[in-house]
Every structure is written in structure tokens, then in C-alpha cells.
Amino acid sequence: MQRPMATPSPCTGECRVGAQGVCRGCGRTLDEIAAWSTATEAQRAAIVKAAMARRPAPGA
Incomplete structure (x- = not known):
């Protein structure tokens, strides 16, 4: 049995990759x-x- 990872995925379900990758x-x-x-x-x-440092500001 695998131990669950403590760090959850930051995925928001809004998967859209921009030109910067x-x-x-x-x-x-x-x-x-x-x-x-x-x-x-x-x-x-x-x-x-x-990833948090790269995320666009809300509304940007």
C-alpha cells in the first residue's frame, strides 16, 4: 500500500498551456x-x- 503524498497537486483543472509552455x-x-x-x-x-511564482495574478 502506498503512503499518500503530503503535497497535493496544484492542478486546478483549468489546463491551458500558453506560448511560454x-x-x-x-x-x-x-x-x-x-x-x-x-x-x-x-x-x-x-x-x-x-509554479506559484509563475501563476498569473487573478484577473490577469
Whole structure:
């Protein structure tokens, strides 16, 4: 039995990748999205931190 990961996916279900290769919903790059399922907790935390910095401001 697998232990659930503590860091939840930042996916918002609004998957739209812009010209910069970043999802407009969650702020992750395509590489980060692909790596998510096998990422360690530390890697997931780093992905979430980077994604939050990339996400557009609400209403932008």
C-alpha cells in the first residue's frame, strides 16, 4: 500500500498551456506536470513553489 503524498497537486483543472509552455491554471511547466507522478516530496514542494511564482495574478 502506498503512503499518500503530503503535497497535493496544484492542478486546478483549468489546463491551458500558453506560448511560454506554462499552464495558465496551475503555473507548472510541461516538464513539471510530466514529472509530478514520480517526484519526491521535496521535488513536489519545489515544483509548487516555482509554479506559484509563475501563476498569473487573478484577473490577469
